[in-house]
Amino acid sequence: MSGERGLPPVDLVSRAYQRIRDLIVEGRLAPGTRIIENDLANHLEISRTPVRAALQRLQQEGWVIGSGTGKQLRLSVSPMTQEDARELFDIIGTLEGLAARWAALLPSEHRADLVEELRGLNRQLREEAASALPDPRRAYELHSAFHVQLVEAIHAPRLRVLHSAIKPQAYRYRQVYSVALIPATAEAAAEHEAVLRHIDAGDPAAAEQAARTNWANAADRMARIIQTWGEKGSW
Template identity: 45%
Template sequence: MTVEATVPRTELIVAVYQRLRRLIVEGHLGPGARLVEAELATRFGVSRTPIRTALYQLLQEGFVEARAEGRQSRLSVTPVTRQDAIEIFGIVGEIEGLAARWAAGLPDATRAALVTELEELNAAMAVAATQSSPHAVETIRLDTAFHRAYVQAGAGRRLRSFHDSIKPQADRFIYVYHTTLTTEIIVSTGEHAVIIGAIRDGDAVGARRAVQSNWESAAARLCASIALVGERGVW
């Protein structure tokens, strides 16, 4: 009995899409990697139909691109470039900045609990960043949890939906260039402290600007890493 015979079609498509996106985000399917429906279907143990649907969605979201090859198009993982980094990080900064602005306006008790959570996550990041051999995957996890905390607290479902759609594209850059970005983590924890302070004080404007500044600085650090090791997947 095949997987498709036991799992509802919609659930299967979502599962295939999420797995394929995760492989791209975490760099297991690197920038420029060719995506062949038949090969992916064999790898995932499904027919080509859910693979095709997932690839179409990823194409619309910018994770996948189509290149002309004779009379046909060849699908591949989108390259990572400096211009993309600036654009994507800028978008994430705007979305998260709005969430932080609203988080700063939460009731005192709710805001205090959020601040405590943010402080704990940021402290754990600082510890991870000052290890003799920083663990990149753990620092990425902690950084993601830090940003997710104030987004979940401050954003409504529409803004969270936008964030869920765009944030993995930023994560992809972080995974691809994590070896060169690891040494900069401690700088980011200092920027996080400014975000925490603004939310603690109920400073909506300051919280929004602190988040935007964090992402702008992150984009600058990422661009420096890209300049150092090169853009990936560019033909």
């Protein structure tokens, strides 16, 4: 997804951003946890400056939330609620719907290549889910790759930035209930296939609708599962 191999030529704030985000996604920084710049800086073995920059970005993207009126604000990890999940999934569905629409408007040659590539990913996803011992991490990677590639394929910088900022937050929810979601992979793959079919046919409206339906269903599946809360992580 991010694919940043190569440690030296990356500035500390990007790495801090990634690492803190991972801490949150993995649940090691549990929802509601108070965030102290100093502690994070110590944990990451860097100074407060890059941590601060990373935190500001995380705050703007909604990973951490600031309380306290303006001045002396305190940061904490954004809580995970059902309403938030619903809003999140709806927004992503809308954005990806737009991506699917644009994809269906590409020249037919590009469309064919794209559909072929995504069909490959989708097939791998199906196989992984149907295997005897499904690997949640690999399923996650394949699932994520499908959606990322779809947005990546159209040349739309702003949409790409938005999507890359928001979509991982859905995977935060997905991660928590990853085991419970494995059985639903087949449905998801089928929905993916529907999107691809409409893109292949060059039908923008249908492609958009299919993508939105996919995420709406994902929201439903998630809502059904949300019952027990994530436990606190120690780190």
